[in-house]
Amino acid sequence: MNHSIKTKIAIISGIGIIVFVASLVGLPFFEANNTIQKATQSSIKKVESSEDKLLGVIAQEKAELEWRIGGKLAP
Helix, strand or coil: CCCHHHHHHHHHHHHHHHHHHHHHCCHHHHHHHCCCCCHHHHHHHHHHHHHHHHHHHHHHHHHHHHHHCCHHHHH
């Protein structure tokens, strides 16, 4: 066989092996993506509910401070 033919076969085989290994490496992440997205959405909802509770506590503290000093706080 000619050296150029061997080189072309080796290059094509190498690219094929690289593509095959890359597809095997990425395979476990195809199904895990949905699970990660669901977990992210639930954590976002938890953060939003925590923020709402925190805003309620801040409003309550502000009202208590206004009551203690006997007037409105400047915004």
